[in-house]
Amino acid sequence: MQTQYSIPVVHPAFELLKNSARVLHFIAASVILINAVHILEVHDGNKLLFYTQVVIAADIFLLVLFGGVLLIEAPRLNLIFRLMEALTLMGIGITLTGDGHTWFGILHLVVAAAYLFLFKRERRVLRSEAVDIRSTGITIPDFVKDAEIGWNEVKTIIPKYHSIFIETLRHKKMEFNLRRNLKIDELEQIDDFCKKHLISR
Numbered sequence: 001m002q003t004q005y006s007i008p009v010v011h012p013a014f015e016l017l018k019n020s021a022r023v024l025h026f027i028a029a030s031v032i033l034i035n036a037v038h039i040l041e042v043h044d045g046n047k048l049l050f051y052t053q054v055v056i057a058a059d060i061f062l063l064v065l066f067g068g069v070l071l072i073e074a075p076r077l078n079l080i081f082r083l084m085e086a087l088t089l090m091g092i093g094i095t096l097t098g099d100g101h102t103w104f105g106i107l108h109l110v111v112a113a114a115y116l117f118l119f120k121r122e123r124r125v126l127r128s129e130a131v132d133i134r135s136t137g138i139t140i141p142d143f144v145k146d147a148e149i150g151w152n153e154v155k156t157i158i159p160k161y162h163s164i165f166i167e168t169l170r171h172k173k174m175e176f177n178l179r180r181n182l183k184i185d186e187l188e189q190i191d192d193f194c195k196k197h198l199i200s201r
Contacts (some may be wrong), residue, residue: 031092032085
């Protein structure tokens, strides 16, 4: 018998993040474009910096307009653009702060930090969006930090062909749809594994 099972699930928070990708890219592109125009008009600024930011913003706008399906089917592309946006916003924040626009600079740095956080979470989603069932307990994926639940905290766990239901002794109920239906033998093995650890806790 296996000592652990990893069941790919559809997590609502992760799905919301995936579905918000275009809006988040659009916001980043708009901020980058506005800053590029600001550099050129207000400061008689560096044209190279202006054109660089315009090209980056244009690339992101093209992704938003024509890459909707790509963002879902090729999530690594989404990651590349998210990192590019975060680094560009960070550069804008540092530049604004250096030019004496402290508050605008800090605002851009905060947004850049938020985009870096999203990049980190999206990267993690790519690697593991699964409920892990081990001999030590259950790991539930979450947006900020995965939850570890020991067998002594589990009241019920019911694996089904298309979903998995978990209830803790504190009456917290969680149900996740599976990314793919379990086969009969997989379902039986997981069910036996869970029953064994629930009985022996």
